[in-house]
Amino acid sequence: xxxxxxxxxxxxxxxxxxxxxxxxxxxxxxxxxxxxxxxxxxxxxxxxxxxxxxxxxxxxxxxxxxxxxxxxxxxxxxxxxxxxxxxxxxxxxxxxxxxxxxxxxxxxxxxxxxxxxxxxxxxxxxxxxxxxxxxxxxxxxxxxxxxxxxxxxxxxxxxxxxxxxxxxxxxxxxxxxxxxxxxxxxxxxxxxxxxxxxxxxxxxxxxxxxxxxxxxxxxxxxxxxxxxxxxxxxxxxxxxxxxxxxxxxxxxxxxxxxxxxxxx
Amino acid sequence: xxxxxxxxxxxxxxxxxxxxxxxxxxxxxxxxxxxxxxxxxxxxxxxxxxxxxxxxxxxxxxxxxxxxxxxxxxxxxxxxxxxxxxxxxxxxxxxxxxxxxxxxxxxxxxxxxxxxxxxxxxxxxxxxxxxxxxxxxxxxxxxxxxxxxxxxxxxxxxxxxxxxxxxxxxxxxxxxxxxxxxxxxxxxxxxxxxxxxxxxxxxxxxxxxxxxxxxxxxxxxxxxxxxxxxxxxxxxxxxxxxxxxxxxxxxxxxxxxxxxxxxx
DNA sequence: TTCTCTGTTTGATGTATATCAATGAGTTTT
DNA sequence: AAAACTCATTGATATACATCAAACAGAGAA
Numbered sequence: 199x200x201x202x203x204x205x206x207x208x209x210x211x212x213x214x215x216x217x218x219x220x221x222x223x224x225x226x227x228x229x230x231x232x233x234x235x236x237x238x239x240x241x242x243x244x245x246x247x248x249x250x251x252x253x254x255x256x257x258x259x260x261x262x263x264x265x266x267x268x269x270x271x272x273x274x275x276x277x278x279x280x281x282x283x284x285x286x287x288x289x290x291x292x293x294x295x296x297x298x299x300x301x302x303x304x305x306x307x308x309x310x311x312x313x314x315x316x317x318x319x320x321x322x323x324x325x326x327x328x329x330x331x332x333x334x335x336x337x338x339x340x341x342x343x344x345x346x347x348x349x350x351x352x353x354x355x356x357x358x359x360x361x362x363x364x365x366x367x368x369x370x371x372x373x374x375x376x377x378x379x380x381x382x383x384x385x386x387x388x389x390x391x392x393x394x395x396x397x398x399x400x401x402x403x404x405x406x407x408x409x410x411x412x413x414x415x416x417x418x419x420x421x422x423x424x425x426x427x428x429x430x431x432x433x434x435x436x437x438x439x440x441x442x443x444x445x446x447x448x449x450x451x452x453x454x455x456x457x458x459x460x461x462x
Numbered sequence: 463x464x465x466x467x468x469x470x471x472x473x474x475x476x477x478x479x480x481x482x483x484x485x486x487x488x489x490x491x492x493x494x495x496x497x498x499x500x501x502x503x504x505x506x507x508x509x510x511x512x513x514x515x516x517x518x519x520x521x522x523x524x525x526x527x528x529x530x531x532x533x534x535x536x537x538x539x540x541x542x543x544x545x546x547x548x549x550x551x552x553x554x555x556x557x558x559x560x561x562x563x564x565x566x567x568x569x570x571x572x573x574x575x576x577x578x579x580x581x582x583x584x585x586x587x588x589x590x591x592x593x594x595x596x597x598x599x600x601x602x603x604x605x606x607x608x609x610x611x612x613x614x615x616x617x618x619x620x621x622x623x624x625x626x627x628x629x630x631x632x633x634x635x636x637x638x639x640x641x642x643x644x645x646x647x648x649x650x651x652x653x654x655x656x657x658x659x660x661x662x663x664x665x666x667x668x669x670x671x672x673x674x675x676x677x678x679x680x681x682x683x684x685x686x687x688x689x690x691x692x693x694x695x696x697x698x699x700x701x702x703x704x705x706x707x708x709x710x711x712x713x714x715x716x717x718x719x720x721x722x723x724x725x726x
Numbered sequence: 727t728t729c730t731c732t733g734t735t736t737g738a739t740g741t742a743t744a745t746c747a748a749t750g751a752g753t754t755t756t
Numbered sequence: 757a758a759a760a761c762t763c764a765t766t767g768a769t770a771t772a773c774a775t776c777a778a779a780c781a782g783a784g785a786a
Binding site: 293296297314315317323346348367370372376415416418 | 565634
């Protein structure tokens with residue numbers, strides 16, 4: 199029903215120098231990189247730069263780094279030095295209570311920026327875990343700030359990224375505080391499909407990268423409730439679900455269930 | 463048991479030119495202002511600036527504005543042009559669903575910055591409502607960005623403020639997604655008292671500026687549950703409550719109830 | 727193939743919190 | 757001072773979701 203690998207591999211096709219790792223013998227996971235010919239540019243970098251500016255911007259990103267499925271890009275308490283732009287793969291960010299409860303605070307995909315939580319205290323305040331083998335661009339925050347002072351358009355872009363994250367979290371608070379299970383899951387699916395569509399994927403079919411438990415953690419419900427709500431949607435003919443393969447049959451019905459907040 | 467007005471009036475004592483409003487005849491709510499002698503400086507501005515830098519920073523803040531209790535500092539959809547630093551009074555920020563449900567996304571007090579939600583789309587994405595008569599400093603975002611490019615210390619400060627908001631919201635997501643009513647209220651009270659203490663108020667006694675319903679909206683529970691939980695804490699000898707007056711008798715017990723996340 | 731493991735689905739039952747309802751306390755208006 | 761209003765408290769009952777439990781499905785490993 200859905201090609202399980204299409205989402206990831208579309209971006210694995212990006213080329214970079216074959217000998218890149220050779221210049222960083224101490225860390226084979228580090229890879230040299232240039233934004234100016236990255237096809238995710240519009241997703242993670244400001245638009246409307248001239249050639250000179252693009253060349254300078256290349257210096258923001260120093261190298262790349264690979265993270266295996268289940269691996270931590272960073273963990274709570276790690277010193278913060280850099281932001282990361284996701285190139286391929288999916289991540290979750292999460293915080294934990296002392297007694298081991300986990301709250302997923304977001305799912306991130308290609309082109310999205312991760313690590314903003316670390317700026318305030320120079321330490322990361324959450325964990326970033328790869329949901330599948332992933333590759334990120336390393337953007338040392340010193341560089342970002344330095345170039346931001348030089349390029350107002352980059353400065354504005356950085357501010358917008360942070361503001362977008364604040365607004366996104368406002369929306370999650372609304373979900374968690376005011377909405378019922380069906381509304382939460384509808385909102386989640388609509389958001390996911392919208393972001394995938396912006397990356398050139400189908401508006402209707404996709405593969406979930408996370409478990410029912412992780413979805414539940416994000417949406418403040420138990421995995422059984424997530425599963426039951428999927429089944430309910432399926433019985434109602436709104437979606438087709440088979441394990442992690444999802445096909446949206448009736449997006450309008452989903453939108454109706456998710457009484458959309460005026461603030462989106 | 464608690465002096466209901468102390469919190470507000472402590473900051474009303476700040477002086478500013480008596481004839482300030484006269485220079486803005488078109489809008490008597492606008493008041494000229496200087497940060498360099500504002501006693502909230504350390505709360506809303508970076509520390510470690512020399513005299514010249516301070517003078518320049520004064521230009522970030524153009525004027526002040528008063529908002530009456532219940533008045534909107536800004537509303538969802540309003541064009542975004544400026545950040546606001548709260549000088550006196552308390553605010554809530556909230557978002558609404560189409561069908562009228564409200565989610566309070568935060569309570570803000572003196573020295574805190576409000577309006578970051580507007581940067582991403584040049585429109586405000588939430589409402590800011592004064593919980594009591596309030597006064598804010600207007601900081602046109604153009605000015606903030608311009609001076610940020612000039613002063614790395616201000617730039618870093620702005621980034622930290624935005625990052626802090628992201629981390630705060632992560633914590634609220636944890637509350638809403640994983641915690642029970644008692645844990646939520648304990649966390650809320652501890653956070654409030656900590657912020658008030660940082661402003662020179664008592665660590666134990668304070669006056670709530672918001673209704674049970676607003677607390678409930680913030681914490682994802684109904685006003686009756688908020689009230690019952692207050693009563694429970696009171697019966698257990700952890701706090702004393704009378705209407706909006708709260709006295710914390712046993713802060714350790716509160717901390718124990720609020721199984722603190724490792725991420726704070 | 728069969729075994730094992732992890733993740734998913736579905737059913738039966740329990741519970742924290744919501745809902746409905748009435749009373750009470752403070753504050754402002756008349 | 758009484759009336760009218762908003763906000764808070766408390767009780768009785770309802771319910772959405774959690775919890776407990778068992779079966780099931782797909783992916784690797786032996």
